[in-house]
Amino acid sequence: MxxxxxxxxxxxxxxxxxxxxxxxxxxxxxxxxxxKPYVTKMRRFRPDGAGTAEELELTTYTLTLRPRITKVYDPSFLIETRRPLAKWELAEQITLTEYRTDAVGTNVHPTPGGAETVSETTNERGEVMGRWVVKWGEGGVGTCHEVGHVVRYFNVHEELLQ
Structure with a gap:
């Protein structure tokens, strides 16, 4: 010009x-x-130990085609989203209706004020880029927040859900 x-x-x-x-x-x-939220690969697996929840591993890519692997330790934190071009998102707030069980089979109640990691996002080298953390309040109500940079939205194709 x-x-x-x-x-x-x-x-x-x-x-x-x-x-x-x-x-x-x-x-x-x-x-x-x-x-960004388009999931190219999804793995489901149950870690060792009785009563542990199924985990999901979702692979997305950046604009520069770098893989981002997000491991969701408790899929009950994945909810339907209203964001366009995405199917799921990590919940900002959750209320436990059922308590989880530990390896022995007893109910585990979250401790008010306690926190736990719900999801982690890693890069192609396995370095943790961010976490989605829930902080528990009274009555099993948890409020989530991001630490670092975590992939929060996912567009999962129907074929991957089978």
């Missing part, structure tokens, strides 16, 4: 170049936002 001879004044050329770069950046950002 700057090298081609034209009757356009320089400030018009700068404005056109700015509009082109802005449009390109905006479209790249939208593609990143839309594709």
């Amino acid at each position: 700057f090298l081609v001879e034209s009757s356009l004044p320089m400030n018009a050329r700068v404005a056109l170049a700015g509009i082109a770069l802005g449009t390109s950046g905006l479209s790249t950002g939208l593609v990143s936002w839309c594709a």
Whole structure:
């Protein structure tokens, strides 16, 4: 735009170049936002020990195609989301209706004021990038928050749910 001879004044050329770069950046950002929660691989497994909950491992990718592996230690924290282009999200608040059991089979009640990690997101080298942590209140009510950077939204294709 700057090298081609034209009757356009320089400030018009700068404005056109700015509009082109802005449009390109905006479209790249939208593609990143839309594709970020797309799950390419989902693994279900039950860790050793009686009474332990099933865990999920969900693989998503960044805009630069770097894998992000999010391990959800208790799938009851995954809820339907209202966010466009996503199916699940990690809950901000949860109330336990059933108590979990430990390895011996006794009910485990969360301790008010106690906290536990619900989910962790790691990069391709296995380094933890962030955690989704629940802090328990009275009556089994938990409030969750992010520590670091955790993938919170997931768009899971129907084929992966089988």
